[in-house]
Amino acid sequence: MDHGTIREVSFFSASLNEEQELLIYIPANYTPLNKYNILIASDGKDYFQLGGISRLADELLDDYEIENIIIVGIPYKSIGDRRRKYIPTGEFHEAYLRFLAHELVPYLDEEFSTYQLGSTRGVIGDSMAATASLMAALKYPSIFSKAILQSPYVDEHVLKTVENSNNMNAVSIYHIIGKGEDKVLTTDKQIKDFLTPNRQLHELFLAKGYKTFYEEFDGNHTWKYWKPDLRRALIENFS
Numbered sequence: 001m002d003h004g005t006i007r008e009v010s011f012f013s014a015s016l017n018e019e020q021e022l023l024i025y026i027p028a029n030y031t032p033l034n035k036y037n038i039l040i041a042s043d044g045k046d047y048f049q050l051g052g053i054s055r056l057a058d059e060l061l062d063d064y065e066i067e068n069i070i071i072v073g074i075p076y077k078s079i080g081d082r083r084r085k086y087i088p089t090g091e092f093h094e095a096y097l098r099f100l101a102h103e104l105v106p107y108l109d110e111e112f113s114t115y116q117l118g119s120t121r122g123v124i125g126d127s128m129a130a131t132a133s134l135m136a137a138l139k140y141p142s143i144f145s146k147a148i149l150q151s152p153y154v155d156e157h158v159l160k161t162v163e164n165s166n167n168m169n170a171v172s173i174y175h176i177i178g179k180g181e182d183k184v185l186t187t188d189k190q191i192k193d194f195l196t197p198n199r200q201l202h203e204l205f206l207a208k209g210y211k212t213f214y215e216e217f218d219g220n221h222t223w224k225y226w227k228p229d230l231r232r233a234l235i236e237n238f239s
Contacts, residue, residue, distance in 0.1 A: 001062045002028035006054055011107065015098040016085075022104075023073035025054045027061055030070075032113045037069045037120045037238055040100060040144075042086060043129035044073020050223040051230055060231070066238040070112055072104070076129075079187045086128035088135060088157035096132060101140040118170070122146030122237055126226050128153045134173075135161060141170035146237045148174045150226045151181060154197035159204060168209040174233055175202060175212060180220035194221060 009022040023044050030036070041047040048054055053071055060066040076082040085096035100123070109116050123133035123144050130152035137147040138161055152158070152175070177198035184194045195216075205212045213236055219225035 001058060003058050004028045004030070004054060004061075006048065011104070013095075013099045013103055015095045015103060016092060020099065021075050023048055023075065025057060025071040025073075026112075027057065027068065027070070029061060029068065030112075034068055035113055035115045035120075037067055037122070038105075038108055038114055039069055039071045039122045039124055039148075039234075039238070040104065040133075041071065041073045041129070042123070042125040042132045043076065043082075043127070045075035046126065046129075046223070047071075047124070048073050051227045053230055056230055056234065060234055066234050069234075069238055070108070070114070072108065074104075082128055083187070086125075086132040087153060087155070088131070088161065089155075093132070093135070097136050097139055100136050101143045105143055118142045118145045120145075122148060124148035124150070124233070125152070126150040126223075127221065131158060134158070137171045138162065138165050138167060141167035145170055146172055146174070148233050148237060149176070150229060150233075151177050151194060151221050152198065152201070153194070154201045159197070159200060162201065162204050162208065165208065168211075172211040172237075173205055173213070174236055175205070175214045176229055177202075177216055178219040178221060178225055179216050180218070184221040 004027040007024040011020045011022050013020045084090040084092045121144050123136050125133040130149040134147050137144040181194040184192050202214045
């Protein structure tokens with residue numbers, strides 16, 4: 001099996017007014033003669049190191065289980081930085097979404113042979129990073145048509161955004177949550193119920209008419225469960 005490469009790029013974001021580290025998985029079969037889907041992962045370093053997403057992509061591409069894909073990971077700088085960018089009440093949340101849609105995507109379309117279509121782009125995240133991915137797809141449905149949500153952080157702001165959305169024909173949702181996520185220790189040392197608001201979110205997706213894959217798995221808010229789910233997530237969205 002051939003292995004893709006991971007290119008490390010320092011990208012200046014005008015929206016965020018800072019350098020943003022990028023980890024770009026380029027598959028072994030990459031050639032400008034073909035076109036490639038794009039998947040953008042917030043919590044990017046975790047998806048490469050804890051999720052093993054590049055090795056998984058190598059395997060799925062080698063077995064022809066997914067279409068050609070380039071995966072871009074965006075690492076967070078700190079726990080505080082993650083919170084400020086990923087959740088709707090965060091100080092830099094809107095700027096982060098603008099960076100994804102209006103800076104990162106044009107850069108990728110220029111740098112690589114992509115389809116340049118929203119239907120071939122997805123966003124993925126776990127916990128707060130899943131929240132950022134969902135909000136990006138809802139705000140920019142013509143740019144991101146696939147949102148992969150692994151145990152997203154859901155509050156009233158997220159639910160209200162979905163309630164007010166009208167992109168149900170443009171965006172498909174892949175959504176999982178653990179049955180053991182009713183008591184999650186958050187990064188600010190609070191115990192929060194993730195399960196109940198995720199069930200509310202799922203019911204809202206159904207009521208609004210979104211194309212949705214949903215599963216409640218036996219497990220908790222950790223990579224022990226998110227990592228093995230990635231295989232199905234990629235096949236569901238990019239086969």
